[in-house]
Amino acid sequence: MDAFDSRFLREFLTVADEGSIRRAAERLNIAPSAVSRKLAEAEARLGVTLVERSAQGILLTDAGRLLREHALHQRDEQTFLLDQLGKYSESGGQPVQIAVGEGFAADLMQNGLAPLVRAHPQLRFRTEIAGTAEIQRRVIEGEADLGIAYNPVPTEATRSLAIARQPLCGVVPVGxxxxGRGRVRLAEMLEHPFALLDPRHGVRNLVGRAASDQGLALRPQVETSSFAALIRYVSAGMGGTFLPRFVAAIQAARGEVVILDLDEESLQHVSAHLLVRARRRLPQSAALTAEYLGAQMNAFQDQVLR
Incomplete structure (x- = not known):
C-alpha cells in the first residue's frame, strides 16, 4: 500500500475529523479493523506515529497533523481540478459550498447570490446554516469553500477575504x-420590552457583557435561537431587539421595523467576515462567488479589508 494514495488520505481525514476509528469506519462503511490496520501500516512505512489511541478515541500527533494538512491540500487541489474540468461538462462543475450564519441568510440570497446567478447561471451552490465556531471549523477542515461569520475568533488557520465593521444596533417597532431617535443608549433599550438570542449566540454574549459593564440586568421577554423570530417579534410591535444592521435592513427598507444606532462603545467594534482556509487555492467558481459576495452583500459594505 502506498501510504499517500488518495484512498488512504481520504480515510485518514475521516479518522481525524471523527476522532474515533470506530466512527470513521461507520462513516466509510468499512470494518474498524481495516481502518486500524491501514493506519498501523502507514505508521510503519513512514516510521512515525500518526495518532495516539485511547479509550476515548484518537488524537493526532504532530506528524498526524502534518499529514492531515497534506491530505486537505490534496483534496483542495482535486476540487480545484474538478471545478476546472466542469467548464467542459454539462453539469457546470462542483457546487460552491458556503457555511453561513443565519443572520446573513437573507442578505446572501437577495444581494449576493441573486445577482451572481443572473450573471453566471452555470454556477451551483450548497449552503449550510451554522454558528460562528462551526463555520470556522467547516472552513478549516475543508467542508466549506467559503464561510460568512459574525465576529469570529481570530485564527491563523483562516483568512478573511472581506471584513466590514458591523456594530450591533437596536431594532424597534415603528410605533x-x-x-424617532437616531441613536439610543443601551440602558434606554433595556427599559422597554425586548427579545434576545439565546446564550449560544455571540450577539447575546456581546449584549450581556455590555450590560454587565454598566451594572444592567438582562430580562428578555422572549429568548430564541432564531434571527427570523426576533425580527418577527419586533415587526409585530411586541418590543425591540439587538442585531447587526444588515440582518434587519430588508425589513427596515420595507418600513416594518426601525434600526437605531447604539451609543455603546463596546458594541461598535465587531465585524462580519468572509472566510476561507488559509493558504488554500480556491476553485474559480468559489473565487468568483467570493468576489461577488464581498462586493454585493450589505454585510460587507464599508469594508475595512479586501
Missing part, C-alpha cells in the same frame, strides 16, 4: 417611543 416605539424610541423610533
Amino acid at each position: 416605539s417611543v424610541l423610533a
